[in-house]
Amino acid sequence: MATVNINLTDVNDNSPIFNQDIYSAVISEDAELGKTVLTVMADDADGPSSNQVRFSIIDGNQGSPFTIDPIRGEVKVARQLDREKTSGYTLTVLASDNGSPARSSSATVNIDVSDINDNPPLFSQANYSIIIQV
Numbered sequence: 001m002a003t004v005n006i007n008l009t010d011v012n013d014n015s016p017i018f019n020q021d022i023y024s025a026v027i028s029e030d031a032e033l034g035k036t037v038l039t040v041m042a043d044d045a046d047g048p049s050s051n052q053v054r055f056s057i058i059d060g061n062q063g064s065p066f067t068i069d070p071i072r073g074e075v076k077v078a079r080q081l082d083r084e085k086t087s088g089y090t091l092t093v094l095a096s097d098n099g100s101p102a103r104s105s106s107a108t109v110n111i112d113v114s115d116i117n118d119n120p121p122l123f124s125q126a127n128y129s130i131i132i133q134v
């Protein structure tokens, strides 16, 4: 009789999985900087050596209007928005694990910028002249 102990070592065979493929949110164009638009979440089924997830924005963030907290997954406003210039954004968010080699997956974040009444009516020309004959 002999006892055989077999220890299984974890390998990084699971990618982080987002809890949604597509996230959507609406944010007002006058949102203060630092406001959280939405929070993404991803789980990784591996053990601790390869299940620590970090988030990043890899596409759609031209001019950096948004940031993402790499640990918490909170997408936040980083610049003043203007619906009259850009009325919406489609971000691609990546979740990467700490395995070696690392595995990752991506999700889409759609952000609509909602209008506030921040523009007064403007006359199309500054001076109007008419000639009245009497």
Ligand SMILES: [Ca+2]
Residues within 6 Å of the ligand: 012, 013, 014, 015, 016, 044, 045, 046, 050, 051, 097, 099, 103
């Ligand atoms: Ca993993």
Ligand SMILES: [Ca+2]
Residues within 6 Å of the ligand: 010, 011, 012, 013, 014, 045, 046, 047
């Ligand atoms: Ca594993």
Ligand SMILES: [Ca+2]
Residues within 6 Å of the ligand: 029, 083, 084, 115, 116, 117, 118, 119
């Ligand atoms: Ca407006």
